[in-house]
Amino acid sequence: MKREYTWCYIFIAMPVLLFLAFTLYPIVSAFIMSFQYYSVLESTWVGLDNYKYALTDPVFWRSMRVTLVYTVGTVPVNVLISLGLAYLVFQLRERARTFFKAALYLPAVTSGVTMSLVWLWILDPTPSGLLNQALGWFGIDNVIWLGSSKTALLSLMLMTYFGSHGPALILYLSAMGGIPKSLYEAADVDAASNWSKLRNITWPLLKPTTLYLLVTGVISSFQVFMNVYLMTQGGPNFATSTIAYLIYQNAFRYFDFGLASAMSFLLAVVIVAVSAIQFKYMSTDVEY
Amino acid sequence: MDVRSNAAGKVRIVVIYAVLLIWVAFTIIPLYWMLVTSLTDATMSATLSPSWFPLKPSLAPYARFLGKSQAPRWLLNSAIVACAITLGNVIFSSMAGYAFAKLRFPGRDAIFWILLSTMMLPYHVTLIPTYILVINKLGMGDTYTALIVPFLCTVSNTFLMKQYMSTLPSTLIEAARIDACTEFGIYRKIIFPIAKPGLAVVAIFTFVSYWNQFFWPFLVTSSNSMRTVQVGLASFRFAEATDFGAMMAGAVLASLPVVALFFSLQKYFLQGITVGALKG
Numbered sequence: 001m002k003r004e005y006t007w008c009y010i011f012i013a014m015p016v017l018l019f020l021a022f023t024l025y026p027i028v029s030a031f032i033m034s035f036q037y038y039s040v041l042e043s044t045w046v047g048l049d050n051y052k053y054a055l056t057d058p059v060f061w062r063s064m065r066v067t068l069v070y071t072v073g074t075v076p077v078n079v080l081i082s083l084g085l086a087y088l089v090f091q092l093r094e095r096a097r098t099f100f101k102a103a104l105y106l107p108a109v110t111s112g113v114t115m116s117l118v119w120l121w122i123l124d125p126t127p128s129g130l131l132n133q134a135l136g137w138f139g140i141d142n143v144i145w146l147g148s149s150k151t152a153l154l155s156l157m158l159m160t161y162f163g164s165h166g167p168a169l170i171l172y173l174s175a176m177g178g179i180p181k182s183l184y185e186a187a188d189v190d191a192a193s194n195w196s197k198l199r200n201i202t203w204p205l206l207k208p209t210t211l212y213l214l215v216t217g218v219i220s221s222f223q224v225f226m227n228v229y230l231m232t233q234g235g236p237n238f239a240t241s242t243i244a245y246l247i248y249q250n251a252f253r254y255f256d257f258g259l260a261s262a263m264s265f266l267l268a269v270v271i272v273a274v275s276a277i278q279f280k281y282m283s284t285d286v287e288y
Numbered sequence: 289m290d291v292r293s294n295a296a297g298k299v300r301i302v303v304i305y306a307v308l309l310i311w312v313a314f315t316i317i318p319l320y321w322m323l324v325t326s327l328t329d330a331t332m333s334a335t336l337s338p339s340w341f342p343l344k345p346s347l348a349p350y351a352r353f354l355g356k357s358q359a360p361r362w363l364l365n366s367a368i369v370a371c372a373i374t375l376g377n378v379i380f381s382s383m384a385g386y387a388f389a390k391l392r393f394p395g396r397d398a399i400f401w402i403l404l405s406t407m408m409l410p411y412h413v414t415l416i417p418t419y420i421l422v423i424n425k426l427g428m429g430d431t432y433t434a435l436i437v438p439f440l441c442t443v444s445n446t447f448l449m450k451q452y453m454s455t456l457p458s459t460l461i462e463a464a465r466i467d468a469c470t471e472f473g474i475y476r477k478i479i480f481p482i483a484k485p486g487l488a489v490v491a492i493f494t495f496v497s498y499w500n501q502f503f504w505p506f507l508v509t510s511s512n513s514m515r516t517v518q519v520g521l522a523s524f525r526f527a528e529a530t531d532f533g534a535m536m537a538g539a540v541l542a543s544l545p546v547v548a549l550f551f552s553l554q555k556y557f558l559q560g561i562t563v564g565a566l567k568g
Contacts, residue, residue, distance in 0.1 A: 111500035
């Protein structure tokens with residue numbers, strides 16, 4: 001009996017050890033660090049100073065606002081786009097379905113770095129930039145997409161709309177496949193319109209999927225860093241300085257690890273709170 | 289939802305096709321533009337105005353990218369790192385997933401939930417101490433160890449395998465136990481082989497995400513020759529900020545392995561992602 005347990009613990013050893021070294025220890029360490037002025041050589045206990053500094057720092061609040069605008073402007077829109085695409089693809093024959101699934105999925109396998117570079121080129125401020133070329137056909141003047149504080153954040157949001165909706169699409173399609181046909185047949189007996197079927201049958205039964213996509217989407221959107229780093233460096237005039245980019249700068253440009261840790265805990269609190277709110281308002285125990 | 293039976297239904301299908309094809313065009317255009325630009329020879333973005341079809345295709349941007357970077361080494365580094373992490377996850381997540389799903393031992397559920405509970409935590413919370421641990425305390429900066437070890441068995445893969453393992457029949461395991469197989473023997477001879485479809489999914493998604501990983505390699509590599517292809521490409525973007533041709537050539541080279549993987553194993557990509565995502 002005892003030998004059996006030994007093997008159990010050996011089987012789970014790797015994830016547990018990695019968790020202790022690269023998750024649990026860092027969480028505890030970051031928490032302590034957030035109450036210190038911490039640099040590589042020395043550290044002094046400063047109590048709540050880092051938190052106070054962050055919460056009274058206009059730069060911190062501006063970054064929070066930028067992150068919030070980006071999240072609100074991308075996550076729900078992209079979930080709706082995925083749902084719309086799934087609704088359309090679902091009505092097609094099997095072979096057409098597979099084609100569209102594959103075509104819409106493809107961009108998801110390319111890296112964020114690659115897509116950032118391509119979009120840097122699409123959004124090029126000169127008339128040879130693709131988007132400016134396209135707008136030129138309609139007689140619209142050149143836009144300095146990433147170079148203007150008015151359009152920079154919008155540009156970063158725009159590129160997510162034309163990114164891949166493949167993974168979300170596939171989740172929605174499999175959820176749609178799980179909705180019993182009898183529900184639609186019953187609706188047909190009542191001569192329900194397509195819109196009514198979508199609103200009263202499809203949408204409520206897809207709620208768990210929608211909730212999952214919203215929660216995971218918000219979590220990753222709150223941590224957006226790479227596009228900002230590669231495309232705008234937080235500029236112009238801090239218009240795209242997201243909270244994740246600010247934390248990166250504090251930690252790895254200014255080496256103020258204490259302040260960066262405090263900010264990352266504040267970010268964690270926001271993420272957990274937003275996720276909890278989403279669960280509260282979205283989760284309904286749907287059984288079918 | 290059979291809408292193909294009448295004329296109105298046919299119109300509807302045509303409209304659906306049209307909308308979807310337009311959307312596909314929008315999502316494919318960036319990739320197409322990347323390919324076209326990488327085959328158009330011009331060094332400055334201002335003079336570079338590729339047509340929709342490369343009339344005079346040229347490999348000059350590729351030559352420039354390869355000449356000004358250490359691309360072959362970067363690609364090799366990415367291959368080593370992504371393969372090692374994939375192999376680690378296939379072995380360790382299947383072991384752990386099996387133990388969490390099918391074996392009984394003290395603390396099993398508590399340990400599993402503790403692992404899972406931190407998945408929502410933003411990456412930035414653990415990043416700084418992990419960085420200090422790996423770079424300053426362990427002195428592993430700029431090594432393959434630093435790039436590989438933290439990701440050898442991720443919590444999400446462990447969770448995925450636990451979900452997958454719990455769908456396998458327990459009767460097989462009991463039969464093997466009666467035949468006096470050791471616990472490790474049961475895992476190796478029975479569990480591992482029948483879990484292969486699930487493990488293929490884990491392998492593919494792990495490979496793609498670590499081939500594409502940017503932030504961690506970006507932080508822990510300092511020499512040019514230890515960069516992965518994503519980090520190298522990012523550094524190239526700042527070093528040659530106006531040479532979009534060469535940049536796009538690099539982007540094509542960095543994407544080729546995963547795009548090839550996608551086309552050859554499409555079935556797994558299009559079904560696999562739903563495994564375990566919504567259950568539990």
